Amino acid sequence: MQSNTALEYDYSVAKLYMWTTVIFGIVGMTIGVLIAAQLAFPELNYLMGEYGTFSRLRPLHTNVVIYGFTLSGIMASFYYSAPRVLKVSMGELPLINALAKFQFVAYLVAATGMVISLGMGITANKEYAQMEWPLDVLIVVYWVIWGINMFALIGARREKALYISLWYYIACFLGVAMLYLFNNMEVPTLFFSGGLGAWYHSVSMYAGTNDALVQWWWGHNAVAFVFTVPIIALIYYFLPKESGQAVYSYKLSLLSFWGLMFVYLWAGGHHLLWSTVPDWMQTMGSIFSVVLILPSWGSAINMLLTMKGEWNQLTENPLIKFMVLASTFYMLSTLEGPIQAVKSVNAIAHFTDWIPGHVHDGVLGWVAFMIFAALMHMSTRVFKREIYSKSLLEAQFWIQTTGVVLYFTSMWIAGITQGMMWRAVDEYGNLMYSFIDTVTVLHPYYTIRAIGGLLFLIGVFMFAYNLYKTATAGRKLENEPQFRSPMA
Amino acid sequence: MFHWLEKNPFLFSVGVFIVIAFAGLIEILPNFAEAARPIKGLKPYTVLELAGKEVYKKDNCIACHSQLIRPFKAETDRYGQYSLSGEYAYDRPFLWGSKRTGPDLHRVGNYRTSDWHANHMWDPKSVVPTSIMPAYKHQFKNIADTETAYAEAVTVKRVFNTPYGPEIAPSKEAYEKYYKEKLLPEAKKIAKEMKNKEVEAMVNQGKVPEIVALIAYLNRLK
Numbered sequence: 001m002q003s004n005t006a007l008e009y010d011y012s013v014a015k016l017y018m019w020t021t022v023i024f025g026i027v028g029m030t031i032g033v034l035i036a037a038q039l040a041f042p043e044l045n046y047l048m049g050e051y052g053t054f055s056r057l058r059p060l061h062t063n064v065v066i067y068g069f070t071l072s073g074i075m076a077s078f079y080y081s082a083p084r085v086l087k088v089s090m091g092e093l094p095l096i097n098a099l100a101k102f103q104f105v106a107y108l109v110a111a112t113g114m115v116i117s118l119g120m121g122i123t124a125n126k127e128y129a130q131m132e133w134p135l136d137v138l139i140v141v142y143w144v145i146w147g148i149n150m151f152a153l154i155g156a157r158r159e160k161a162l163y164i165s166l167w168y169y170i171a172c173f174l175g176v177a178m179l180y181l182f183n184n185m186e187v188p189t190l191f192f193s194g195g196l197g198a199w200y201h202s203v204s205m206y207a208g209t210n211d212a213l214v215q216w217w218w219g220h221n222a223v224a225f226v227f228t229v230p231i232i233a234l235i236y237y238f239l240p241k242e243s244g245q246a247v248y249s250y251k252l253s254l255l256s257f258w259g260l261m262f263v264y265l266w267a268g269g270h271h272l273l274w275s276t277v278p279d280w281m282q283t284m285g286s287i288f289s290v291v292l293i294l295p296s297w298g299s300a301i302n303m304l305l306t307m308k309g310e311w312n313q314l315t316e317n318p319l320i321k322f323m324v325l326a327s328t329f330y331m332l333s334t335l336e337g338p339i340q341a342v343k344s345v346n347a348i349a350h351f352t353d354w355i356p357g358h359v360h361d362g363v364l365g366w367v368a369f370m371i372f373a374a375l376m377h378m379s380t381r382v383f384k385r386e387i388y389s390k391s392l393l394e395a396q397f398w399i400q401t402t403g404v405v406l407y408f409t410s411m412w413i414a415g416i417t418q419g420m421m422w423r424a425v426d427e428y429g430n431l432m433y434s435f436i437d438t439v440t441v442l443h444p445y446y447t448i449r450a451i452g453g454l455l456f457l458i459g460v461f462m463f464a465y466n467l468y469k470t471a472t473a474g475r476k477l478e479n480e481p482q483f484r485s486p487m488a
Numbered sequence: 489m490f491h492w493l494e495k496n497p498f499l500f501s502v503g504v505f506i507v508i509a510f511a512g513l514i515e516i517l518p519n520f521a522e523a524a525r526p527i528k529g530l531k532p533y534t535v536l537e538l539a540g541k542e543v544y545k546k547d548n549c550i551a552c553h554s555q556l557i558r559p560f561k562a563e564t565d566r567y568g569q570y571s572l573s574g575e576y577a578y579d580r581p582f583l584w585g586s587k588r589t590g591p592d593l594h595r596v597g598n599y600r601t602s603d604w605h606a607n608h609m610w611d612p613k614s615v616v617p618t619s620i621m622p623a624y625k626h627q628f629k630n631i632a633d634t635e636t637a638y639a640e641a642v643t644v645k646r647v648f649n650t651p652y653g654p655e656i657a658p659s660k661e662a663y664e665k666y667y668k669e670k671l672l673p674e675a676k677k678i679a680k681e682m683k684n685k686e687v688e689a690m691v692n693q694g695k696v697p698e699i700v701a702l703i704a705y706l707n708r709l710k
Contacts, residue, residue, distance in 0.1 A: 038622075039589065042619075042620040042621070046622070046623075049626065050547075050626040050630075053622040053624070054622060055547050055548040055549060055551040055552060055622070056547060058548065058551040059551070121545075121546035121547060121548070122546075123546065124581060125545040125548070125550065125581055125583065126581050127586060151497065160495050161491060161494045161495050162494045162495070162497060162500065167494070167500070167504075170497070170500065170501055170504060171504050171508070174501060174505050174508065175508055178505070178508070178509060187647050189639040189642070189643040192639075192642060192646050192647055192658065193638070194658035194659050196635055196636070196638055196642065196663055197633065197635045197638065197639030197640070198636045198639075201636050201639065201640065203580045203640055203644055203647075204580040204581040205580075206524075206580070207524060207576065207578060207579055207582070207648070208524070208573065208575075208576025208578075208579045208582050209523040209524075209573045209582070210520055210524055211579070211581050211582040212576075212584055213515075213516050213523070214516065215581070215582070217516060254490055258507065261504055261507045261508050262507050264508070265508055265511035265515075266511045266515065268515070269515065271586070274558040274560070275556055275558070275571075275584065276523075276571055276572060276573035276576070277523070277573075278519045278523075281515055281519070284515060347558070347560065351554055351586070351587055351588040352587075352588070353587075355587065356587070422563075422566075423560065423562035424562075431565050435566070435590070436616050436618055436619065439589070439590075439618070439619075439620060440618045
């Protein structure tokens with residue numbers, strides 16, 4: 001058996017995904033800042049004709065940050081860390097390495113197709129599952145290849161027991177596969193209409209209430225299996241590696257893993273409270289959302305306690321800052337979600353800006369922060385260089401944290417304001433406000449949110465520059481650092 | 489405790505799959521057939537309305553508008569009768585939306601007219617001065633994809649038994665006949681109500697712009 005230091009890992013696939021993470025991050029978040037600004041300043045809708053309206057750009061923003069930025073970050077981390085915890089290099093499996101590169105090409109093709117088709121308005125119109133069936137087929141192929149690669153690596157492993165991160169990667173693979181397949185069941189019109197109409201068009205297999213159920217079973221659990229499960233895989237690998245601390249509790253990680261797997265899917269119904277889906281389903285969704293606090297906080301607390309006795313690292317190492325704040329935002333977000341899932345709160349919060357506010361404290365504070373930290377940690381090992389600038393990382397951290405705080409606080413106020421105004425009645429029981437009153441009142445909050453988003457985007461540019469300089473101009477390292485990533 | 493499982497990736501994966509899959513089975517399956525039933529008297533969308541629904545999807549109206557009236561007094565006062573499951577029986581996909589940057593549209597056909605929509609889509613500020621909705625002028629120029637809408641009607645008729653008559657059939661001739669005899673007259677009526685000379689002239693030439701189809705769809709929402 002080879003020891004860890006003797007094995008030379010092949011990072012070629014991880015590197016490819018590192019760069020797409022950065023590119024999609026910049027593209028997706030730039031669109032995000034633009035559409036945030038459009039709500040405050042509607043004139044910005046007319047920059048690109050019919051292709052530049054808020055409505056056309058919003059799915060581009062969501063899809064590019066989810067399937068571009070986040071998924072690339074997950075894949076980069078997977079192809080970096082999975083071989084290391086299994087103690088087998090991608091280079092030892094030439095066929096799997098080639099397949100992984102093919103998977104990357106399929107990814108680029110699908111992502112390009114996604115940007116073009118959504119830009120043109122070709123859409124199945126189910127949120128976070130907008131892509132039409134030809135792209136869906138490609139994505140299934142892509143996902144299956146990932147599964148093959150994952151299990152081939154596992155099959156060739158030298159380390160018998162699967163590390164915690166791998167549990168989460170396996171769950172991510174299985175969960176997304178199941179949910180994506182069922183939610184995207186659609187009938188292409190091409191095959192049943194005698195070749196009439198657009199070849200890419202399809203109709204959903206489910207109608208109305210059923211479609212809503214399946215969609216939010218997916219929508220909620222896309223959050224679970226893309227924004228939560230694989231990001232936990234990241235933190236379980238990168239936080240102990242960067243800090244040199246062992247994971248605080250094995251039992252807690254067991255409890256939170258199996259708890260999360262069991263509870264998460266039940267909670268999907270909380271997107272459909274007060275709708276036409278059966279009442280018992282809504283109640284189940286509500287209850288399980290509250291139960292979900294336990295496994296979520298289990299992971300987060302496990303991570304925070306991993307730093308026990310080593311809190312000084314928080315002041316010394318910006319990567320630890322990113323990761324500790326990420327798990328803190330994860331705690332905030334997983335407490336906020338269940339609060340919104342309580343029926344009486346949901347009656348006010350649903351359909352308002354509090355919901356995008358909640359989404360963004362999770363995705364900016366938790367997902368994006370974890371990905372930044374993971375990529376920076378990797379860069380010192382992958383490029384065998386020192387991180388180009390510590391002060392730039394510090395500045396990025398504070399600018400982005402300010403951005404996230406501005407974002408979610410303004411959306412809390414906006415959401416509750418609007419929710420209360422919609423239902424406000426005068427002394428005779430008549431509605432007090434016309435709908436447009438509840439829109440104009442939001443202008444200051446929309447402005448603050450756009451500023452928050454802009455700050456975050458500036459941080460992304462700083463990160464991109466820092467990463468690029470690390471890869472090209474960082475001081476060369478003789479030996480791979482054992483724990484803390486060296487930085488200048 | 490579970491170390492044996494972590495050394496057996498196959499059993500581990502099977503375990504994970506079972507744990508995550510059965511919540512879906514228990515929550516989604518029991519009411520599936522019941523939830524698919526239409527309310528009495530519900531008619532399937534006409535092809536023009538379907539083409540309008542495609543415009544609604546293409547310009548992604550659900551980014552800002554819901555089609556789900558919740559059972560609260562504040563909502564029924566503002567938008568009308570709360571939504572019923574059976575009203576959505578022909579909605580593939582469902583278009584409930586998840587955000588109300590603008591008002592709910594599930595019963596917009598009850599209180600807005602064709603010419604109101606025409607003015608509003610051309611320039612929202614002309615009817616709601618402080619509106620933050622963008623103008624959708626391109627819908628007055630782009631031709632609606634009625635053939636794809638027809639293909640959709642044929643598909644749902646054949647695959648899901650949606651109750652369309654014999655005029656919906658899988659051939660180019662059937663489509664052209666339908667277009668001339670059913671779709672164009674329907675479009676002409678809307679164009680006339682819109683009080684827009686250019687749109688009316690276009691429809692009279694046999695071309696249906698997106699806005700006409702969209703308004704047909706919005707008027708249908710009641």
